[in-house]
Amino acid sequence: MKITKKLIRRIEESFNMIVEDFGESKYHMDIPYLDIMKRTDIMEFSEDFADGKVRKKDLELIQGWFDPNENSIVLILENIDSIKDVIKTILHEYQHYLQCPSWIQRYYNMGYTYDNHPYEVEATNSEQLWERYFKQIKYGRIQ
Numbered sequence: 400m401k402i403t404k405k406l407i408r409r410i411e412e413s414f415n416m417i418v419e420d421f422g423e424s425k426y427h428m429d430i431p432y433l434d435i436m437k438r439t440d441i442m443e444f445s446e447d448f449a450d451g452k453v454r455k456k457d458l459e460l461i462q463g464w465f466d467p468n469e470n471s472i473v474l475i476l477e478n479i480d481s482i483k484d485v486i487k488t489i490l491h492e493y494q495h496y497l498q499c500p501s502w503i504q505r506y507y508n509m510g511y512t513y514d515n516h517p518y519e520v521e522a523t524n525s526e527q528l529w530e531r532y533f534k535q536i537k538y539g540r541i542q
Contacts, residue, residue, distance in 0.1 A: 400485075402476050406536070407435060410474075410485060413535040417493050424497045431496045432471040433489075438478060463488040465495035472496065482536050487526040494522035 400406075414433045423430055438459065462484065463474040472492040479485050495503075498518050506516050513519055 400476065400479065400481060406482075409536040410435070410489075413486060413532040414472075414489055416532060416535055417489060421493060421497060426499055427467070427470050427496060429470060431465065431493075432469070434466075434469075434471045434473045436473055436475055438475055463492050465492040467496075467500045470496075483529055483533055486529040486532045486536065490525045490528055490532070491522040494518070494525045498522075 411433060418430055460478060461475060462479045463472060465472050472489065474485065474488060476485065479488060495518065498521070503516075503518060506518065511517065
């Protein structure tokens with residue numbers, strides 16, 4: 400997928416539609432920033448995720464994440480193969496922005512894994528809405 404200014408602009412427009420559709424989190428003061436980074440920018444990433452330590456090889460696969468400390472959704476477009484997956488990643492991470500931060504770790508402490516964690520299940524289910532926002536990226540503003 401070729402990363403262009405036009406693509407970035409349409410991703411941002413789609414993100415704004417997602418914000419409009421899903422609303423703001425009651426757990427964060429502001430709407431998250433959309434932070435588009437290069438893979439090389441994250442190779443020195445040292446922060447752990449709630450489900451464990453991040454390994455260097457993982458950073459080559461991670462498409463994005465929600466960072467509650469920075470209140471940002473980070474996208475690594477180089478790790479995303481299609482526009483469809485860009486939208487699915489934004490939808491998934493926006494759900495994490497909407498969720499209660501203190502319960503993320505609590506669920507892991509209760510024995511849930513990434514695959515059955517209630518917040519991950521909810522975020523994964525939200526990805527099914529990708530088509531509406533895909534049209535935004537592919538064709539521009541939808542009325």
